[in-house]
Amino acid sequence: MLRVQLSLRRGEFALEAAFDAPTPGVTALFGRSGSGKTTLVNLIAGLLSPDAGSVRLGDELLTDRATGLAVPPERRRIGYVFQDARLFPHLSVQGNLRYGERRARAAPALIGFAEVTALLGLEGLLARQPHQLSGGERQRVALGRALLARPRLLLLDEPLASLDLARREEVLPYLEALRDRLAIPMVYVSHQFEEVLRLATHLVLLEGGRVLAAGSVNALSLDARLQRVLGPDLVGAVLDGTVTHTDAAEGSAQLAVGGGTLQVSLRGVAPGTRVRLQVLARDVILATQPVQGLSVRNALPGTVCAIERDELGALVHLDVGGAMVLARITAQALDALRLRPGDAAWTLFKAISTRGHAFTLRTPRPS
């Protein structure tokens, strides 16, 4: 468990944040730019010193203003992947990778050199100089360099922000592999919800230097405070499921989610794989009775739990076989269906509009 409780004032900007990041697990620090995400990771790394507060990793206190304790960054064993990679320009890729490894001999090895280069696809790059690498390659080398320093915790400060969409897709699978295979605790800074969805188990929502909400990604996807930051297009329940059947020809898979079965677009997964998916609220259709003759692949019986009316209409929370799903409908539709909490309703959404991603790491229960 990483326990953070920090305050820092720099001119106009004031940071006042406290949160716990479960370990193992991937905790996303999510918020708009200027919300204090990078400042927070710099404080955790020890590169910045807070005005007050403490940082505790496991049993070890790393920063404590009350007693004046401040373990220097070089002795924290906290890996840091910067937004701009920060590869050493005078060293080859190999030299960069070995830099931290050579200085961490005393610590227990997390992963060996050969394994890192294989996991991150760096075998062909070892002899190159950093300026000969693409942006995506640079970030992969930075990731490998941080891992080889045998960290107890990995901080990633928007590692994909400087990359274009195609390059992001090139690096994301490596981050997923890292999370699922190494189970190293990570704190991942991002302002892209897509990345949070693919990588994080937990989410700390920051705004103006304060923690607005914190919890599992699944729970917070139902939370209005996160929805306000995301905007109406990205609101939707985040569900975890397990693949039961796959149809390679159609590129679809059946998932067991809660007590029900969903059909979603998903390729390259074997039955048994755990999958994370988001069902966007605006893609969900509600019906008060079973409908027939529709192309929609998912029609699940559920119960209305709550209805939030807002300026866009209504956001309906439904319990679908133990899993929570959100549906965005207009005020007129709500009135026409006369939905009330406790009512039964059919939840319909298209397989094609629901994308899932393999997500092996289980969300640890808060202890």
Place this chain on the structure above:
Amino acid sequence: MQGLLAPAELEALRLSLAVAARSVVCSLPLAVLIAWVLGRGRFPGRTLFDALVHLPLVLPPVAVGYVLLVLLGARGSLGGFLARHFGIVLPFTTAGAALATAVMTFPLMVRAMRLSLESIDQGLEDAARTLGAGALDRFCSITLPLMLPGILAGAVTAFAAGLGEFGAVITFASNVPGVTRTLPLALYTAMQSPNGDALALRLAGLSFALGLLGLLAAEYLVRRVRRRLGRS
């Protein structure tokens, strides 16, 4: 060379090279340290310290030579101490000429190094910290190698400038043939003597060629190192 230059001229050339080389080699570590202190240090009086380091650039070289003579001369406070306890005598020696040259070229060296130090992204040093490198380790493994273009440029420029140092050398180390009579001093002597015109012209040409060679070498070295670092 032997055919082109008279033994005395050859001697002056050899002395010039020796004096400049000694001055560069001895002042290099100190220059790196001062450049680092000025580039990264935050302490009261930094601006004054900066001005002091750069003072030889704007002072008359004769004044620098004179101050050295007062300090390090046989009757000077420091000079007397050095002579009594260590048997080191600097005025009127080749070592003294090198010292005077070093003081004069020191600001050039520091300036080049400091510029290259300030162009280093301090984020790289932060990255090294998170990878477990302590202060001295970071300096040796990151800062120093990245300063290399500046260190080379500073050293070669100081060497080229040191070949021609006149005022401070003649004031502090005098004009002793074979000991402190470097190229510019030999040139000055030739100009003072009757029938020395041809000799003076040859020595001036030689100084000119050496200076040009030095500057070109500095440029070439810096470019090569920069290319290796991926900065064009």
